[in-house]
Amino acid sequence: MCLMSSSKKNPASPASASKGQKNEFYRQHIQPVLQDERDSCFHHCGGFSVAGLTKAMHELRGCLVDFPAKFQFNLNAVFIELYQNIEAYGLKLPDGNSEDAFGCITLSGRLSGDDSTENYLRLQAINITCRSDENTLRDRLSTLSSLDRKELAARYRAQLASLAPISALARRRTGLGLLDMARRVNGQFSFTLDPIDDDHCLLILEAEFYDTPLIPLKKG
Amino acid sequence: MQPFILRASSRSPEVTFQPADKKLWITGESYPENVTAFYVQLETALKEYFTGAPESLEVEIALRYFNSGSAHALLNILRMLDKYAQKGCVITLIWKVFVDDDIGREFAQDIAEQAPSLFLTIAEIEEESL
Numbered sequence: 586m587c588l589m590s591s592s593k594k595n596p597a598s599p600a601s602a603s604k605g606q607k608n609e610f611y612r613q614h615i616q617p618v619l620q621d622e623r624d625s626c627f628h629h630c631g632g633f634s635v636a637g638l639t640k641a642m643h644e645l646r647g648c649l650v651d652f653p654a655k656f657q658f659n660l661n662a663v664f665i666e667l668y669q670n671i672e673a674y675g676l677k678l679p680d681g682n683s684e685d686a687f688g689c690i691t692l693s694g695r696l697s698g699d700d701s702t703e704n705y706l707r708l709q710a711i712n713i714t715c716r717s718d719e720n721t722l723r724d725r726l727s728t729l730s731s732l733d734r735k736e737l738a739a740r741y742r743a744q745l746a747s748l749a750p751i752s753a754l755a756r757r758r759t760g761l762g763l764l765d766m767a768r769r770v771n772g773q774f775s776f777t778l779d780p781i782d783d784d785h786c787l788l789i790l791e792a793e794f795y796d797t798p799l800i801p802l803k804k805g
Numbered sequence: 806m807q808p809f810i811l812r813a814s815s816r817s818p819e820v821t822f823q824p825a826d827k828k829l830w831i832t833g834e835s836y837p838e839n840v841t842a843f844y845v846q847l848e849t850a851l852k853e854y855f856t857g858a859p860e861s862l863e864v865e866i867a868l869r870y871f872n873s874g875s876a877h878a879l880l881n882i883l884r885m886l887d888k889y890a891q892k893g894c895v896i897t898l899i900w901k902v903f904v905d906d907d908i909g910r911e912f913a914q915d916i917a918e919q920a921p922s923l924f925l926t927i928a929e930i931e932e933e934s935l
Binding site: 662 | 815816836869870872873874877881884903909911912918919
């Protein structure tokens with residue numbers, strides 16, 4: 586049976602989640618699709634919690650500290666949406682010992698070209714979703730990735746206009762997160778959605794930022 | 806009415822509301838752990854301000870980035886201000902974005918256009934001043 590992470594009762598610490606990742610499900614399904622950690626400047630793999638975002642953002646900022654502010658802001662904003670997406674809607678590892686949603690986010694890229702147009706940074710986010718959500722999610726992401734910038738903006742405005750006043754129900758979906766990311770990414774915004782067993786799918790979102798300044802990344 | 810101030814944290818903006826000066830500033834970054842709980846405090850303060858039937862209010866927003874939940878919360882506040890503007894209060898919204906930051910400008914315009922009775926100015930600023 587597939588349960589959303591929001592049904593968790595006793596959130597465990599990220600530390601216990603990272604111990605839990607060394608299980609069979611992780612080795613079989615997650616590890617093969619992960620970008621090589623050695624090629625990344627930022628890598629978070631394990632439990633995703635509300636409080637954990639603060640630490641993760643601190644580490645990401647450390648990688649990008651020498652980049653122009655505007656470049657940092659868009660990348661940071663996409664990272665926040667990716668993190669919160671996993672934390673709010675991702676599933677825990679089926680055979681893990683943490684109640685936190687499990688996921689991996691990696692920042693890597695190519696910063697060795699002769700001019701900035703050959704360089705890019707890529708955020709890759711991996712998480713587990715319910716197989717029952719596969720078709721809805723696939724339709725939504727396919728549509729988003731087919732829209733051009735103007736169409737994304739129009740979709741964002743329409744979604745804003747449709748939002749009811751915010752209520753005390755803090756964790757309501759706004760439908761803005763994926764649109765927000767797609768608008769901020771000036772390169773590829775792509776997804777892979779692979780069924781891995783009867784109950785689970787693996788969702789991989791990749792956001793590429795082109796025209797990256799030739800500035801060395803610092804290890805986070 | 807007393808000034809209303811929320812100090813900035815690593816995830817939430819500095820909010821400074823000076824009713825005597827008829828000015829509200831929201832500056833920094835916005836992706837609070839609990840978006841609703843954070844912005845509802847400001848909503849409450851603003852509602853109290855409008856019970857005095859003020860003639861005007863100047864709002865200045867300068868956010869480096871904000872998450873989708875914060876966009877919803879800001880939308881909520883601007884819609885509320887829009888209702889008071891429709892009743893006669895002159896409300897000015899100055900949204901500060903970086904020079905050449907097309908994406909930041911677009912987000913500001915999209916959210917602000919949901920509150921058409923406010924007098925909107927999008928001002929460009931240099932990186933160092935935000």
